Amino acid sequence: MSLDVNPASAESKREYELPPVLRAEHADSSFTRLLEQQAAKIPSHMFLFASLCSMGVSLSLELMGRTQPARFIGSWVSPLLVMGVYNKLVKLLGPR
Template sequence: MQNQNIDVMAVKNMNPTHDEGKVAEAIEHITAKFPSDIFLWSALGTLATAATLFTQGKRTEGLLVGQWAAPLLILGLYNKLVKLEGSD
């Protein structure tokens, strides 16, 4: 039990000031320029493309493309949170 406490304390002390890394700051700076709607429309576009592929008999390709919607929506949510709350 005591070893677990030491590990938790070590993790807490890794970044005590809660600073962002240089890569995260660069990504947030670039993506903050994108309108949030672009992620929503991209996700809807992938779903429409997936439905089209699926109806054309390209089931595997349609399933693959359809799975892109969730990551796009998550990126849009991340983008929105960074805009509202800031990176720091």
């Protein structure tokens, strides 16, 4: 017989219903919907292409010895990829 180390383990097996979100400040504005509609028009692969281009430009600037511009352009990779993921989520799930 094995003893459970967590005394609340039986309580954690219950199913909980999530409360509905009814607060007005959590609703999206018309400006947010407009941005999501416009962002959905951009192909998702464009963000991936732009991030790969910024990696290549950053690498070439680094090899030319221009470290500050290389690091500046290299810092664009993460935001571009995040924008691509957001764009893809907006397309798949739609505005919620």
